[in-house]
Amino acid sequence: MAKRKPILIGCPQYQILVRGTCECDEGGHYLRTGDGQLRLDRVRCGQYGGRCMQTLCVLHRYNRGGAGSWYPSGVWAMTDARRRAAQPAPAPDGGWYV
Numbered sequence: 001m002a003k004r005k006p007i008l009i010g011c012p013q014y015q016i017l018v019r020g021t022c023e024c025d026e027g028g029h030y031l032r033t034g035d036g037q038l039r040l041d042r043v044r045c046g047q048y049g050g051r052c053m054q055t056l057c058v059l060h061r062y063n064r065g066g067a068g069s070w071y072p073s074g075v076w077a078m079t080d081a082r083r084r085a086a087q088p089a090p091a092p093d094g095g096w097y098v
Contacts, residue, residue: 005030007038009045010073013054019046020059022077030077038075 004021005028011018022030023042031039045052045059055062057070 003028004044006078007043008074008076008078009043009047009059010075011045011047011057012070012073013057014047020044020075021046022075038077040072040075043075 003024005024007020007022007030009018009020021044022038024030031042033039040058043059044050045057047054052060054060054070056068057063057072058065059072063069
């Protein structure tokens, strides 16, 4: 079973920060894309204990990422020291995802 670490997710539906987890590599580092962002395909949302019913959100299992999908407004790694969100690096286009 893959190791997971805590993250914060900006939920566009509820407009709050939601706790979640992201899969890590063998060294305990978050799995990231080439530009340093967390990989959405390795992120799990913890809203309502993982039972959120918003199926248009790309983080929930019934969504296929097609038209009308909702993407998080941001996903941030949490530091181990105090479990606070680390300062995220903005994407080149000013947003968080493509």
